[in-house]
Amino acid sequence: MDRYIVKTDCNSCYAKEQCFVRRIKKVDDFVNLRKNHITYRPGETIIKEGTRVTEILYVTEGLVKVYIEGPERNIIIKLLTSHDFIGLTSLFGDDTFYFSASALKDTKVCSIELQSIKNLITQCCEFSRELSSWYCENYNIMLTKCLNLGLRQLHGKLANTLLYLNKEKFRNDDIFNYISRKDLAELSGIAMESVVRILSEFNSEKIIELKGKRIEILDLGRLKVISQKG
Numbered sequence: 001m002d003r004y005i006v007k008t009d010c011n012s013c014y015a016k017e018q019c020f021v022r023r024i025k026k027v028d029d030f031v032n033l034r035k036n037h038i039t040y041r042p043g044e045t046i047i048k049e050g051t052r053v054t055e056i057l058y059v060t061e062g063l064v065k066v067y068i069e070g071p072e073r074n075i076i077i078k079l080l081t082s083h084d085f086i087g088l089t090s091l092f093g094d095d096t097f098y099f100s101a102s103a104l105k106d107t108k109v110c111s112i113e114l115q116s117i118k119n120l121i122t123q124c125c126e127f128s129r130e131l132s133s134w135y136c137e138n139y140n141i142m143l144t145k146c147l148n149l150g151l152r153q154l155h156g157k158l159a160n161t162l163l164y165l166n167k168e169k170f171r172n173d174d175i176f177n178y179i180s181r182k183d184l185a186e187l188s189g190i191a192m193e194s195v196v197r198i199l200s201e202f203n204s205e206k207i208i209e210l211k212g213k214r215i216e217i218l219d220l221g222r223l224k225v226i227s228q229k230g
Contacts, residue, residue: 006037013037013110015060018083020130027127030120036111040103042178047086047101054095055111057086062107063178066099067186075149076186078141079104079179081169085134091117104178149189152227157188158198159227162208166217176214 010021010031021031037060040046046057049069064080077099080086086101086109121128148160161184165175181199185192199215202208207223209216217223 004039007034008037009034015108015110019058019060019110020083020127027120027124030116030123033113033116035113038109038111040107040109042103042105045100045102046107046109047097047099049097049100051097052095053087053090053097053114055113056088056091056117058110058112059084059086060108060110062109063104063173063175064101064107065104065179065183066101068099074100074186075189076183077145078138079165079170079175079187081173088117088131088134089138104183105173154190154194155198155201155226156229157190158184158195158202159223161188162215162217162223163227165215166220174214180213 010016010019010033013019013021013035040062046064059080059082061082064084064086065076066078066080066086067074067076080101087097090097091114121131144160144164148157152160164170164187165179179187181195182192184199185195188195199208199210202223203210205222207217207219207226209218
């Protein structure tokens with residue numbers, strides 16, 4: 001069990017210098033709180049839709065998919081990497097998770113008691129500003145996801161997903177080593193068969209190059225046009 005759950009505080013944490021706490025060193029009550037570091041293997045569920053929110057999770061290492069479970073297939077809302085939060089949307093609202101999350105690679109999260117995060121918001125203006133920035137960024141992701149699912153045609157949906165995965169933080173993770181064609185389909189809101197077909201078309205048109213699981217974008221401009229026109 002010690003291999004997967006480690007009790008620590010921010011002063012003893014290996015990830016302190018890369019964590020949001022590096023900007024709140026004066027908030028001793030929070031920094032000294034005991035927290036759990038939990039390790040998840042690829043495919044393991046971190047959060048299950050419908051469970052109660054009792055803690056906020058902070059990803060210190062790894063890659064996580066956040067998704068809504070459907071009767072026939074899931075919809076992946078977004079992917080999280082190091083320094084992302086899980087569960088902040090439930091901080092002041094309903095105490096229920098309306099999404100699930102699972103690890104795509106070996107992932108470590110810091111589990112922080114809900115009330116301690118609320119206390120930190122009232123004590124530290126800088127953290128409150130950082131939290132507001134995080135919310136705004138994720139709100140924009142949700143708007144883009146709604147646009148992608150509701151208005152774009154199949155080619156536009158997949159093009160938008162490839163552009164999303166081309167962000168620097170995912171390139172650093174070599175993202176295609178960890179996501180499947182099924183994940184691409186769930187990110188795009190289309191059938192897996194359509195993903196395979198459209199990828200083949202993009203490859204033939206020299207927009208992308210398929211290298212096994214990996215996808216390399218060759219013509220970023222054309223991909224952006226396809227995404228915009230839907």
